[in-house]
Amino acid sequence: MILHILEAELAGPSSLSVRFNDGCSATVDLRPLLTGPIFLPLLDPTAFAKFALDPVCKTVCWPNGADLAPEAIRSLIQVEQEVGG
Secondary structure, three states, rough: OOOOEEEEEEEOEEEEEEEEEEOOOOEEEEEOOOOOOOOOOHHHHHHOOOEEOOOOOOOOOOOOOOOEEEEHHHHHHHHHHHHHH
């Protein structure tokens, strides 16, 4: 199954509440993924809040061309669950 994000809502300055097509739902801080030149503007909460779901690829994207694959976001959720026990 190809992983897709079905819903995403702003949940903080660098966090989204997401629901995936595999049934997983969580709130995740995306700050660890916001590295590199294209993502640096998204450290500003106002810029981060301008995210959208790409209607074709079902990825989170921003007007500056940055996007995050569902697998990258999902991997952060797995790390949080492992750390949290």
